[in-house]
Amino acid sequence: MVAFDQGVSWDMLSDEMVDRVESTVLARLRRVVGRQGVYRSSRNTFIVVLNELDDTSAISTAEHLVEVVNRAMLLSGQAVHVRSAVGVTTIDSNTPAETNLRHARIALMAACQVSKGSVSIFTSAMLEVAEERRALEADLRQTASLNEFSVVFQPQFNILNGSLVGFEALVRWAHERRGHVSPAVFIPLAEDLGLISNIGEWVLRQACQVASEWPSWVSVSVNVSPAQLEDRNFERIVKSALEDAKIEPRRLELEVTEGVLLPNDTKVMALIDGLRRLGVRLALDDFGTGYSSLAYLQRFSFDKLKIDQAFVRSEPSKANMAILRAAIGIAQALNMEAIAEGVETEEQLALVRDAGCFLVQGYLTGRPVSAQDATRIANSTEATSDF
Numbered sequence: 001m002v003a004f005d006q007g008v009s010w011d012m013l014s015d016e017m018v019d020r021v022e023s024t025v026l027a028r029l030r031r032v033v034g035r036q037g038v039y040r041s042s043r044n045t046f047i048v049v050l051n052e053l054d055d056t057s058a059i060s061t062a063e064h065l066v067e068v069v070n071r072a073m074l075l076s077g078q079a080v081h082v083r084s085a086v087g088v089t090t091i092d093s094n095t096p097a098e099t100n101l102r103h104a105r106i107a108l109m110a111a112c113q114v115s116k117g118s119v120s121i122f123t124s125a126m127l128e129v130a131e132e133r134r135a136l137e138a139d140l141r142q143t144a145s146l147n148e149f150s151v152v153f154q155p156q157f158n159i160l161n162g163s164l165v166g167f168e169a170l171v172r173w174a175h176e177r178r179g180h181v182s183p184a185v186f187i188p189l190a191e192d193l194g195l196i197s198n199i200g201e202w203v204l205r206q207a208c209q210v211a212s213e214w215p216s217w218v219s220v221s222v223n224v225s226p227a228q229l230e231d232r233n234f235e236r237i238v239k240s241a242l243e244d245a246k247i248e249p250r251r252l253e254l255e256v257t258e259g260v261l262l263p264n265d266t267k268v269m270a271l272i273d274g275l276r277r278l279g280v281r282l283a284l285d286d287f288g289t290g291y292s293s294l295a296y297l298q299r300f301s302f303d304k305l306k307i308d309q310a311f312v313r314s315e316p317s318k319a320n321m322a323i324l325r326a327a328i329g330i331a332q333a334l335n336m337e338a339i340a341e342g343v344e345t346e347e348q349l350a351l352v353r354d355a356g357c358f359l360v361q362g363y364l365t366g367r368p369v370s371a372q373d374a375t376r377i378a379n380s381t382e383a384t385s386d387f
Contacts, residue, residue, distance in 0.1 A: 249279030309342020
């Protein structure tokens with residue numbers, strides 16, 4: 001049994017075009033395996049039943065199906081490219097059909113995680129991973145419904161005079177059984193489950209409330225997810241969070257990565273412009289890691305560039321120094337601040353200082369701390385760093 005997923009951006013196609021793509025894929029599959037062996041499972045998934053094939057033959061056939069389906073389609077004068085993935089499982093006559101189908105879908109999920117165009121065959125290890133993911137999903141849904149996350153704050157310093165300039169708010173999840181779950185694990189899962197907007201709003205409101213107890217010159221930065229930027233109510237949510245906390249908009253900095261920005265997306269552009277009019281500051285996070293960073297700087301007006309830690313932690317070299325200086329020079333030319341993140345050693349601190357970057361964030365200058373400790377640090381007359 002083969003579960004077959006088409007990698008198509010359905011939202012970009014009309015209903016008529018979607019129907020034509022699916023009809024074309026169905027016809028191509030049937031030409032290979034016959035009319036009786038193909039079944040439509042969902043909007044972008046087909047089930048193909050292959051009789052009397054061993055694993056090797058099934059995978060070979062699946063790879064052929066991928067090659068056939070991925071051929072470009074010319075529909076109504078428009079070229080449509082499908083990038084498919086396949087999950088394969090052996091049908092056990094003693095196993096319920098629903099279980100066989102679930103195994104095929106689990107293998108399909110594994111193939112999709114590798115890349116479109118991949119073929120994966122079901123293994124018991126995949127089932128264990130799927131069961132663990134389902135359990136993690138249940139725990140995350142419960143935690144999100146009760147807002148049982150916490151927010152910690154990592155300080156940001158000006159190394160010219162050692163002064164504290166702000167904190168970045170970071171969400172954390174400490175589960176009673178799992179312990180501390182990495183944001184690298186639960187943030188993507190929250191995005192998949194459609195929970196990230198609610199979590200993001202909660203973090204934003206918590207961060208603003210905590211920042212209201214700091215001096216007026218100390219800012220707070222909060223990460224923004226793609227789903228939040230697509231929310232038509234996001235500007236209203238930001239305004240409400242600021243008003244409830246009674247802090248000035250200029251003290252809030254929203255961090256976005258270039259992956260959430262589309263230069264031709266008028267809705268996102270309107271939202272960004274609205275946030276700027278509100279007085280909120282904007283930072284482009286992970287600067288330099290994507291291919292479109294410079295293009296985004298042409299369209300969007302940012303207040304700060306966060307230089308990705310990949311450049312900070314690279315081996316000191318002439319090329320690396322040139323890249324750092326170029327990024328800092330771009331920020332200065334566009335009247336933006338530049339901050340280096342991920343500074344963990346004295347050598348890295350010297351590297352960014354020599355490159356002309358004087359705002360830093362990282363374990364060397366300050367680890368993330370609780371809201372209480374952040375407020376104590378912010379209000380201390382000794383809210384400075386030795387660096």
